[in-house]
Amino acid sequence: MYRDTEDFVDKYLKELRENNAAVFVGAGLSRAAGYVDWPGLMSPIAAGLGLDIAKESDLVALAQYHLNANATNRHQLNQLLIDEFSDLKEPTDNHKLLARLPIHTYWTTNYDRLIESALEAGGRRVDAKYTNEQLAMTRRGRDAVVYKMHGDIEHPDKAVLSKDDYERYHNSHGPFVTALSGDLVEKTFLFLGFSFTDPNLDFILSRIRTRFTQHQRQHYCLAKRRTRLKNESKAEFDYAVTKQNLVTRDLLRFNIKTIFVSDFPDITNLLQTIEHRYRRRTVFISGSAADFSPWSRAAMEEFLAKLARALIEKDLRISNGFGLGIGGAIVTGAVQQIYSTRQRSIEEQLMLRPFPFGISDATEREKTFKRYRNELIEQAGIALFVMGNKEAEGKIISAEGVRAEFELAKAKGLYLIPVGSSGFMATELWNEVVADIATCYPKNTKKIGSLLKALGQPVKNPNELLEPLLKLIDHLTKE
Structure with missing residues (x-):
């Protein structure tokens, strides 16, 4: 150019x-x-x-x-x-x-x-x-x-x-x-x-x-x-x-x-x-958690809040559907960082769309959720996937909604960052991206692959993932 x-x-x-x-x-x-x-x-x-x-x-x-x-x-x-x-x-x-x-x-x-x-x-x-x-x-x-x-x-x-x-x-x-x-x-x-x-x-x-x-x-x-x-x-x-x-x-x-x-x-x-x-300055965070293993709920919420604060500090915008178990921590970290400076407003840097789970008709609910996801994702350039599990009939299973958001983000050409270490659907998605890294990231494949692989390694505390995760986001926002 x-x-x-x-x-x-x-x-x-x-x-x-x-x-x-x-x-x-x-x-x-x-x-x-x-x-x-x-x-x-x-x-x-x-x-x-x-x-x-x-x-x-x-x-x-x-x-x-x-x-x-x-x-x-x-x-x-x-x-x-x-x-x-x-x-x-x-x-x-x-x-x-x-x-x-x-x-x-x-x-x-x-x-x-x-x-x-x-x-x-x-x-x-x-x-x-x-x-x-x-x-x-x-x-x-x-x-x-x-x-x-x-x-x-x-x-x-x-x-x-x-x-x-x-x-x-x-x-x-x-x-x-x-x-x-x-x-x-x-x-x-x-x-x-x-x-x-x-x-x-x-x-x-x-x-x-x-x-x-x-x-x-x-x-x-x-x-x-x-x-x-x-x-x-x-x-x-x-x-x-x-x-x-x-x-x-x-x-x-x-x-x-x-x-x-x-x-x-x-x-x-x-x-x-x-x-x-423009879009890569907005990070869409997808995820849900009824079970926080392999970590504690407190550790995961601390990680998410720190991540949100770091993204806002880098002048990035966060898009989020207030997923079960993770939405509150993201909002807490983002708002604290936004309020730490008078130069920013919540509306400018945080797009929050809680899903209307109260819709009883299954067809109408699915139609509404699809539109919701589309509006959240189409404004972003980077999609981050964390955990992705829910409780169904007394069992903890992977959340198909996180998979749907992954497929939509992939179709719209977003950079895909599953945090594999967090388990459940995020691990499944991480395996897919790593296995097809050259297609997902045709440029700088080696460097991106190295940072992405670090997000799939077992760690005692999720805060250990912040450094490679933020390095990867930094790289993608400047590519």
Whole structure:
């Protein structure tokens, strides 16, 4: 990974952890889903005017020419929007990745609903804003706001398309200008699929630049570096590269740094890297205990509390379902460490979801437990498995719930750390991971294998496992 790219990933991750990250999505992402881009949308309009869309760069003016020629009648433009954007397309991998990141603010100039669909499919509650009136209202329980500054396909007659629309924008959509200006000052934006030819955004960025000359917030743009097209002459290619370099330098006036990739799939890979590195800062702890052998309950609770304190001290987040016999100790250690500094809050570093065991219907209970586990695990990057036993019909048996969480964590690509020394299901899982260490940990297999094997050796006191366990977690959070 190039130094600029690594620097971007590190800094954007920091903004994600501090809830300061935002995204601005342009037509490029929608095109990858099968929707037309602006030239594709305006192609029949250009043809009707006797123009060649390939030769036109000012497409806003093109829409205005059409209105001028039709006595400002928008019917054909509205019908074009309906024809091109009414079909429900599947969100791309990039949409899904963005929806899984802890981003709460999304801006777009697109009319489609790909962002909303990706967010909703991920279980998030979306508050979409595309009218001034909607800005004054808040959807209850929302965890993502999508600002559609040029309108929505459900209202094509109000979509921002022509010069008239753009010239009136600051009067007709003044609250959107104010909201975006505020977000650009307070949040770090990642621009994707955006060409920076939109006059509204240019005006807003210019206002911010003149007001915060030396104190603009850093923003980023992911873009594909220009490559030579088929049948393109060297002179045409050189011209395109020169233009791209000039635009890139001009964006620096607004403190927007362009991160170039070689090809579009590299953007997906970069977003996957960001998601992976963000998630590995959260440790999911799975386990249950009705029987604490080979140790005492007091020894195991001391170990779990110390482990939780150490994880919080390392600025990691803990995700836990408050398993029988282990949940209380984890909460105790985590809360004590969180309260030891005023810089942290429980909500930021401890995600606790006690299972609703009171559901009497077996089918409904299983359905609820599955969703619970999925929500707990999908936010983590490391899964730790301890003990895993329960009492059934007077006997102590391995807990199948811990096995279910292991399989789910494995399917979602989490780093798997069973503490084999703790017995029961954890031992069974440890044996499986050690036997297939190269598959579970294809990188640094030898070092990870050595640390993992130490977690399966018999010890008199579980505290002896803390050092190799924390060393392994340290290694995985930095890999």
